[in-house]
Amino acid sequence: MYSKGSAGRAYGAASYARVGLESDVLSASPHRLIVLLFEGADTAIGTALVHMKDGNLAEKGRAISKALDIVNNGLLAALDREQGGQLAEQMAALYDYIARQLLKANLHDDCAALLEARRLLADLASAWKAIEPGLQSA
Numbered sequence: 001m002y003s004k005g006s007a008g009r010a011y012g013a014a015s016y017a018r019v020g021l022e023s024d025v026l027s028a029s030p031h032r033l034i035v036l037l038f039e040g041a042d043t044a045i046g047t048a049l050v051h052m053k054d055g056n057l058a059e060k061g062r063a064i065s066k067a068l069d070i071v072n073n074g075l076l077a078a079l080d081r082e083q084g085g086q087l088a089e090q091m092a093a094l095y096d097y098i099a100r101q102l103l104k105a106n107l108h109d110d111c112a113a114l115l116e117a118r119r120l121l122a123d124l125a126s127a128w129k130a131i132e133p134g135l136q137s138a
Contacts, residue, residue, distance in 0.1 A: 031133055037074040038125035041067045045102075045118045052109055064106040067117070071099050094120065 028036060048063035076095040081088045098117045105114035 029133070031128075031131075034075070034078060034128055035125065035132075037070050037078075038121060038128065041070040041075070041121050042118060042125070044070065045114060045121070048105070049111065049114055049118075052105075052111060052114065057109075060109075061106055064102050064114075068099055068102050071095055071102065071121075094124070 044063045044067035048060050048067065051057075051060035051063060072095070076092060076099075079088045079091055079095075081092070084091070098120050101113045101117040101120075104110050105117065
């Protein structure tokens with residue numbers, strides 16, 4: 001029924017990881033969902049860096065596209081510009097800059113632009129994690 005070879009084990013591990021992620025997403029708070037988006041973007045950028053180093057342009061492009069999708073359709077789309085006011089507008093401008101860095105990295109094989117996008121997202125993720133509800137002392 002299941003393959004016993006290494007490809008079968010890899011497929012099984014990938015399926016298990018996917019189910020774990022899906023379960024995490026389905027049970028996550030809104031705060032945790034944003035953390036997952038930051039983690040996904042970081043993973044995609046890390047994958048892009050590996051493919052860029054290896055000269056695998058197609059896979060590099062796919063990984064950067066995934067990171068762009070997370071930034072534009074996840075993080076940027078999650079901003080509440082009405083309630084967030086000026087802070088939300090500044091975050092939107094930062095996400096726009098990050099997206100442009102990702103595009104630059106993809107178009108010009110610019111490792112520095114990719115690393116800049118990753119660093120900015122990591123800084124934002126760190127700040128976001130620090131404000132996790134329930135972690136503040138009463």
